[in-house]
Amino acid sequence: MYPFSSSGSGCGDMKPHNGKVVNTCTPEIYGLLPVPEGPLRISGEVPQPTDLDRPSILLSVAIPTFRESQNIPILIDRLTGLLDQVIPRQYELIVIDDDSPDRTWEVATNIATYYPQLRVMRRRGERGLSTAVIRGWQVALGEILAVIDADLQHPLDTILQLWSQIQSGADLAVASRHVSGGGVSDWSLARRILSRGAQMLGLMILPGVVGRVSDPMSGYFMLRRDTLANIDLNPVGYKILIEVLGRGRIANIQEVGYVFQERQEGYSKVTSRQYFEYLQHLLRLRIDNWPVGRFARFAVVGFSGLFVDMAIFYLLLDGWGLPLTLSAVLSAEMAIINNFIWNDQWTFRDLSRQQSGGHRKLKRLLKFNLICLMGLGLNVIILNLLVSVLGLNAYMAKLGAIAIVTFWNFWVNLKLSWRVTEVKP
Incomplete structure (x- = not known):
């Protein structure tokens, strides 16, 4: 020492x-x-x-x-x-x-x-x-x-x-x-x-x-x-x-x-x-390291899906007189399909071109649907945590949950739904 x-x-x-x-x-x-x-x-x-x-x-x-x-x-x-x-x-x-x-x-x-x-x-x-x-x-x-x-x-x-x-x-x-x-x-x-x-x-x-x-x-x-x-x-x-x-x-x-x-x-x-x-x-x-341009396109598509969701919900509920829950489920699904089409053709166009074929597009749609449904569940969990644990205003908490889930949906879809696989050299 x-x-x-x-x-x-x-x-x-x-x-x-x-x-x-x-x-x-x-x-x-x-x-x-x-x-x-x-x-x-x-x-x-x-x-x-x-x-x-x-x-x-x-x-x-x-x-x-x-x-x-x-x-x-x-x-x-x-x-x-x-x-x-x-x-x-x-x-x-x-x-x-x-x-x-x-x-x-x-x-x-x-x-x-x-x-x-x-x-x-x-x-x-x-x-x-x-x-x-x-x-x-x-x-x-x-x-x-x-x-x-x-x-x-x-x-x-x-x-x-x-x-x-x-x-x-x-x-x-x-x-x-x-x-x-x-x-x-x-x-x-x-x-x-x-x-x-x-x-x-x-x-x-x-x-x-x-x-x-x-x-x-x-x-x-x-x-x-x-x-x-x-x-x-x-x-x-x-x-x-x-x-x-x-x-x-x-x-x-x-x-x-x-x-x-x-x-x-x-x-x-x-x-x-x-x-x-x-x-x-x-x-x-x-x-x-975040792909800012791609994320911006994803966010624009998501915003358009909100209008699709609300328009179809109004049509089904007030126009056709369908039950509330069924109208909400069908309108949400139509919004998801709308978002998938635009994301596949615009947001992730370069990646979808490397995965041509109807069966691969169907796989992407199913993955996108599942991830969006998981995002919906995550939204509810985050909303409750922000309100119950942190005591935030419900509307501010809702906005925060939407923002977090938007990042989640984008990143997971990028890594799973539009991941380039089975591509011939």
Whole structure:
């Protein structure tokens, strides 16, 4: 154990692996990296190091920090010892600190003179783990980028396994708690439920993104620079991997199991706000990837169906004198058929052309009918929840339920009714 002061300032002497004694509270502060400004975009061209005698950098590890002064000297020392074994002098460790009140950035800069691979950035205007990681990657000199937490909850030797997977051809290597060899050390049942619940929520909102890995909320991974090069990133909160999966050009993904450890020093950042930001991030990615034009056409068709429904309902009830329930059922079915015809010929025309034939159209109609009926049931459930549980006005709740079900009908129909299948090459 390193002889650090337990006062919370991170001060004290340490003896790193190179045998030198370092005082983490020396007054001089070595040069800090400039903080990039503007869009969160990583260049495809690797910045050239100012020190021409320095070997080329293969790996850049971003370490976002906030109030981690007690952990950062241990982390840097151990990571340096590990990476020196495989790529000596060809890596860099980039600490990006959000102006910690315990002066984590100062502790890091004071030990940088003993660790030539360490670079430090102090951010004062921006906050947040995800943006900190990207700012670090923007100044990185390596073709391979990585991120690790500074709280020592990630087993450090796993970084060598991630490096091995990248060397074997992976575009993205993720340390996962949910594959063979992975797990959590001492989590309560409530925390396990929250973690799994957040993952299930992600699968519902962004199945094509969250479902690509077993642990989409991992903060410990490595990837090739070109998978993110020149892409405008827009993350929220702590879950940077979701942004990488949602916007990156990633084909080959490999996962490595690790056991998540409990924090020994410092302060936990996990609050209810992190879960809210996670949901906000999922919705942002969903909207950014949403087929807006197709959805607008679907909504117009749905609006036309409302007029068909009301006109036929009036004709059957007042014109022909049919019973109320029968009139409502028949008019609703006619509206569904109207909507199907317009969606098949307009909204999803490009997809329906790839599924020609009367029997395939009939299958689409039956699926569309079933999904609309399920949507009707969902509408009733949501309406009752909004009124009974949240106490909303019935008419406002009705509008909210219609909006939610419209999204449901569109997305499920896109994925099921007009899914292109049985198409000859």
